[in-house]
Amino acid sequence: MSNLVSSALGFLATIYIARMLGAGPLGVYHLVVGLVSWLAIVGEVGISRAISKRISEGEDQAEYVLAGTTIIVGLFVLSTCGLLLFRERLVNYVGYPATGYVIAILLVVLVNGLVNSLLVGLHLVHVNGFLSPVRTGGRALVQIALIVAGASTAALFIGHIAGYIVVIGIGTYFTARALPGLSRPRRYHFDRLVDFAKFSWLGNLQSQMFSYTDIIVLGFFVSSGLIGVYSAAWNIAEFLILFSGALSSTLFPEMSSLSSKDNSRAVARIVEQSLSFCGLFLIPGLFGGMLLGERILRIYGPEFPRGATVLTILIVANLLMGYQNQLLNALNAIDRPELAFRVNVVFVGSNVALNIALIYLYGWIGAAIATTISVAISLVLAYHHVDAVIDFEVPAGEIVNQWIAAVLMGGLVYVSLWAETTYGLLNHNVATVGILVVIGAGTYFAVLLIISRQFRTVVDQNVPFDLTLLSSE
Known part of the structure; x- marks a missing residue:
């Protein structure tokens, strides 16, 4: 419910922004958000997911928190130095002087990822879910208020940062209450985080590449206006995968805890349940997108209905990704990140290659098709690996x-x-x-x-x- 409310707020805010500013500023905004999502992978290299895994196991929680925080802070400093060094190229690519905003958004995204990982690892997924609509609602309120006051593209960035700051404060309060305190980590704790993260970082890359690779590549080939239309179609398609994502977040700490107790049958039952319900909204959403896609996009403004075909293809991609996410979630939960890593390598490689080739040949339709094909390939491979280590039935x-x-x-x-x-x-x-x-x-x-x-x-x-x-x- 939190995810649905969050997405609904974002949907309404995007409609207002699109009608007030047009597709161009919306395209610049999503290009920056996509770029930051990639930079965030470099800025934490899977450490957040590793923190969730180790804390959910119930031992040395305080030590893992401090060890993970130390690594993320160090990587953020390195990322910031790189952004400042290449700021001119960044401005030319985005088409807007956004270097300062990129650094600020990267910081709040990394801190928010750390807080979220602590909440999930501490089995506080209900709190983590509550923060999603708070972040989106806060972001939307600030963005709309600034647009009404006369601001333009900058309003989108400032609102984005403000929404994250609010939820970071709330999440920090709940994690501080649940943690026993902070203890100085030993090298052992750093090593265990890195051992998991060296495989799981590609899972974060896979997640961001699914949402943003096509947008990032489109930035080299098409106008910001067309990217704005494409991003609107993405927002609608991703609304349908929210329930699947909520399942993954909720079930991960439970599977992790059961796996650490060698309760393989219970883990298998959870995997079967996750596959039963991850398509609950995606399957009817596919039919709805095919029949109503053009009319839904028309709500955004007269520029947007041309994205109807793209929307249908992207819903198919999200449907396949919903099932793939459940399978990879299971592999990570049972401490087999090396198998998830293999799936993600295939997805990343095929996604980049297909996006470059198909966007060059067919434009934005090629971007949507490339994403769908790469997800389909990785889904088959994910099923193969899960079937080899967990005795479950589809x-x-x-x-x-x-x-x-x-x-x-x-x-x-x-x-x-x-x-x-x-x-x-x-x-x-x-x-x-x-x-x-x-x-x-x-x-x-x-x-x-x-x-x-x-x-x-x-x-x-x-x-x-x-x-x-x-x-x-």
């Missing part, structure tokens, strides 16, 4: 149920859209999109509740009313 029945419900939903939305287009029932794009989304979502979940016993059970355990009327028993 929940094919539950996945098929989701596809059946999505097909029925798509049919109803298609008929409703045809009726509205033919007879002009509303003649209002936003109202049409809102009503069709509600109709589609209601149909999908109603059908799924009827045909899926597992889904009924999970919902029944998490809602305050009885679902026995829908049960076939």
